[in-house]
Amino acid sequence: MAFEALTEKFKRIIKTIKGEARLSESNMDSMLKEIRVALLEADVNYKVIKTFLERIKEKAIGQKVYTELNPSEMLVKIVNEELTVLLGSDQSELKYNKNKPTIIMLVGLQGSGKTTTAAKLSYLMKNKLKKKVLLAACDIYRPGAVEQLKQLASKVGVDIYEKGTSDSPLNIAKEAKVKAYDNHYDVLILDTAGRLQIDEKLMDELKNIKALVEPEEILLLTDAMAGQDSVNVAKTFNELLGLTGTIMSKLDGDTRGGAALSIKEVTGVPIKFIGVGEKIEDLDIFYPNRMASRILGMGDVLTLVEEVQDKIDEKEAKKAANKMINGKFTLDDMLAQLKQVQKLGSLGGLLKLIPGAPSVSKEQLAQAEKEMKNFEVIINSMTLEERTNPEIIKNSRKIRIAKGSGKTAADINRVLKKYEQSKEMMKQMKNRKGGGLPPNFRAF
Secondary structure: OOOHHHHHHHHHHHHHHHOOOOOOHHHHHHHHHHHHHHHHHOOOOHHHHHHHHHHHHHHHHHOOHHHOOOOHHHHHHHHHHHHHHHHOOOOOOOOOOOOOOEEEEEEOOOOOOHHHHHHHHHHHHHHOOOOOEEEEEOOOOOOOHHHHHHHHHHHHOOEEEOEOEOOOHHHHHHHHHHHHHHOOOOEEEEEOOOOOOOOHHHHHHHHHHHHHHOOOEEEEEEEHHHOHHHHHHHHHHHHHHOOOEEEEEOOOOOOOOHHHHHHHHHHOOOEEEEEOOOOOOOEEEOOHHHHHHHHOOOOOHHHHHHHHHHHOOHHHHHHHHHHHHOOOOOHHHHHHHHHHHHHOOOHHHHHHHOOOOOOOOHHHHHHHHHHHHHHHHHHHOOOHHHHHOHHHOOHHHHHHHHHHHOOOHHHHHHHHHHHHHHHHHHHHHHHOOOOOOOOOOOOO
16 A cells, blocks of 8 residues: 555654654754655655745644643644644545536547546546436547446446547537436536547647536546656646546556655645546545554544445444354354455555554565455355354364365364454353453454
């Protein structure tokens, strides 16, 4: 995930400051130098870094942080606020029309994944924001672009307006707008053509579409992996078209995050959505304040709650919890819980959302993911009777299960031990006054 290295550096810087009894000009300057190096290594624009550090120092002096007995909390608060400003503050929200369709014009260079992103945006609008969406296929130049959008629209379950490659993008956009108005759609998304590079022909076509349909939002798809190149592309598109926002893709990749921290300050254009994977549902609304907290290693509880609400079956979760508390918890229930956790994404991604979560190495995360998969294979190799009454699983049964799952007897024992620990934990929770987790609770 983006910002991993930067988050670790910020954690170390904050830890150092917390060790100081008071904040002086000397240790303040030392901290700012460390932040400067961390941001440079993250490929943040050097002018952005200079302004960012000046604002932190000015704010610290203004709020008399130097005279505080415990200045670290105030300083973290200031850095958090300034990171939020850097990422766009409250400017990340889309502007919706109340009584007519909101028109979103999606632009970008060819090969950036624009058509797929149009479908991802449709999915988010339909499923999370409960909007009635119409897609318009305005890219008549790239071979297969129209057919690709048709297939994606069918997969997402939204309507599409297309005329193949027989008509001009201008007419397609115009007629799609008429259809969106006539059929009371909430959102119309125009998938426009891209080029391998910015040229006059491309921009003229986009300017004409903009003038004709008057979109509320013009969103540029940028690539987080491209670093400052994506910032320069955004700057050019903004100068010629007047962007209202960007969609930054590949923030789930091994990127340093400099583009995300630079783009708003350099171009004035905020990030409105972020791509966090290749699946159709892997597009999220961008919240600058939440991302700032995550960069500082402070977690993101709101996003975690939303993920749980979206992806966890509440009835099944309550059913499993009641079974555990009443001592009727089986291996099938344990497997169902594992699958619920897997729906939330990678363990590493989840840990980043939990405030104060311990630092875990990539090797440890990989081992935990592997163990979860092993558990599933092993439990699926058991009979219904064994999954319901694990106490009957003795040596001969363990040998059979190990052969059937391609695992070892030690692996079988590990599953049974984890099952017993889960039962014991729930027993302690039931007996504790006021409920809550027992003091010796250990996560999976």
